[in-house]
Amino acid sequence: MIPGSETDATHDAGLTSFVASANEDGCDFPIQNLPFGRFRVEDEMDWRIGVAIGDQVLDVRRTELLQNRSMNQFMRLPRDARVAFRNALSEGLREGSPHRKRFESALIPMSEVQMGLPCDIGDYTDFYTSIHHASTVGRQFRPDQPLLPNYKWVPIAYHGRASSIVVSGEDICRPLGQVHAAGDQAPTLAPSQRLDYELELGVLISRPNVRGLPIPVAMAEDHVFGLALFNDWSARDIQAWEYQPLGPFLSKNFASTLAPWVVTLEALAPFRAPFRRDSEDPQPLPYLASESNTALGQGDIVLEVWLQTERMRKQGETGDCISVGNYKDAYWTMAQMIAHHTVGGCNLRAGDLLGTGTLSGPRPAEAGSLLELGQGGKKPIHLSSGESRLWLEDGDTVILRAYCEREGYRRIGFGECGGTIRPSKLGVISSS
């Protein structure tokens, strides 16, 4: 077995927890999952490390398994140590645990805590790993050459803004920016009229590498802590005007939303999807190829986008699922992202975030953005409320969800990654 795809007792479908809610069908956080996050209670200043189990958060410090560590310090532990810690959590939380009393006293209902970003994020890099996204978007700009010549060779990426990454639930203010309508002589400063979401997964880095020492692709997953849902909000009109020649800037940096729970690679071990290339595609260059990369691939993770308009919310409706995709359709794997990122000598640090880029599947209904679903603002999406959307409107809430399912294993979920669009604060500028 390739390390990373091995399953052990923590993955047993028969394993149950003394936390009853964790054993319910459809629960995102059964004992087989054990995702990490940071939480606080009431007026606390500092974040504590927590583990989700059913509808409870386990206060890790109070289990006495881990003392006085920040999440970033914990993340950078070697993989062996993180696996041992997962085993201890699994044993402590299971039905019949001899440590039940201690663990039970460390539980706090999820409804009573505030979740924060899972860690301090140093640098944030966004990749472009979905060939379907790249092709569909490329077709809108270059009908004769949807995919640029480098795409099938280079795991394309760019650096994003870390300071404006917020945790699920925080409001997103519609950004101002320069927009330039075709035919107009001059651009104007205006609130974006083409506001979009991007369905992504965030890869959180565990072990750092030294600057100048690349991480070989075969060892890359040792440097991954886990995955979390990620929404890279995008203002398409601002992007179209600003992005040449250095890439997106204001169109992306007003905010990105990260889910509070990080599902570890250990929890994902049963749900890997082998790496593949179509026969017409080139094989990856040697520094992007390894036996483990082929065996582990991306991840068989179902990805959903839900949209709840303000009207739906007032009527008590939970919203519509507007697309369903799967991470296994990505062209580049996590290991390839890391090997490429570091091959020139760039150093990754614990807590760094690598976005996968918009994860769109091969079929139109699997698109991870409105830009694709709506064909660049041409084909409205019709909602169950009778409303339609080309782009996001004020009051719209976008919620990303994801889960893994496989015969013989407990379903594990990623929780939610949501945010609501609020009106632009144009007054701040015009009155200055």
Add this chain to the structure above:
Amino acid sequence: MIPGSETDATHDAGLTSFVASANEDGCDFPIQNLPFGRFRVEDEMDWRIGVAIGDQVLDVRRTELLQNRSMNQFMRLPRDARVAFRNALSEGLREGSPHRKRFESALIPMSEVQMGLPCDIGDYTDFYTSIHHASTVGRQFRPDQPLLPNYKWVPIAYHGRASSIVVSGEDICRPLGQVHAAGDQAPTLAPSQRLDYELELGVLISRPNVRGLPIPVAMAEDHVFGLALFNDWSARDIQAWEYQPLGPFLSKNFASTLAPWVVTLEALAPFRAPFRRDSEDPQPLPYLASESNTALGQGDIVLEVWLQTERMRKQGETGDCISVGNYKDAYWTMAQMIAHHTVGGCNLRAGDLLGTGTLSGPRPAEAGSLLELGQGGKKPIHLSSGESRLWLEDGDTVILRAYCEREGYRRIGFGECGGTIRPSKLGVISSS
């Protein structure tokens, strides 16, 4: 007077320090300068805040003016507080200071300290503020349209990598990356053969803004702590193959070098150069225009690039000055960079770094990169050692220098920002 261009007693040309080396002609660090940096002595773990004076570093903590503060905490103080602190430093260090004994005991020779990065850098953004650089580089790619249509409206920028920013003096390892020669069917992984420097100034942010609340251009300089020399090393062959459609990535993120000393805006007050636009250029949009922006402009800062080859070093030669430019030729000002960066709601934090982008002047000899000086690898630069260069070779040291001069004022300098190219570590990857 517009705040920011006002001079006071700390700028008096007649002012001298009891530190004799600070009074010598041509000294970068007279008492009129007082730049900030972080240093440590011997085996210390933590960085201390220091101020350069002549050939000495003032250990700020030992002046008893500032207790227990990190540089980032100090940087985020309101401007008034920073000005008051500058005044106290100036009074303490001047000839005849009543506090001479206390300040003298806080001095350490620069030769005995290790300088670090001036602060913890959160996010790093690189702008593209030199229209001469943008035009010259653009002409190489698009002879018929050197400048893209957005350039004169949008202060173009992209996010860079913070983790690999190193302090002056650290070696730079030649990066590996994918390169694709014209006509070749496939790219290869190879050490960059077109390694370049970029002469920039780094703008260090002081006061943060809240996400969603833009900083108006008229108040933008209140959010600037100061300027430091910055070299954004670039691998042109990697860049050419990777940069479409999302901008530079591996071609830049292997390393950038920041000088240890930050010259404050207060020290630069006498050396401002009014903002101007040629008659054929559009006026900036309202959110990028203010009375203070027009009055303060960029800065009248002379910028030099020095190249010392390994042969020169062995022969005891200090190297050649291969270009001289001036920051006042930039198209966009610091205030415009900040106003644009935040107009969509992006939050800046104390210690964030905004690079100006390569600062090239209107004349060919004022170009801030080899890409421009050598016309894209076509016209070698001839050196005093008899060697020539199209691109940087292993063993080459690039040193950036800068200073301000004006009749009636003491010259102030920025110190040095240097780095030496070391051979690529290809073996690390090929043996994996």
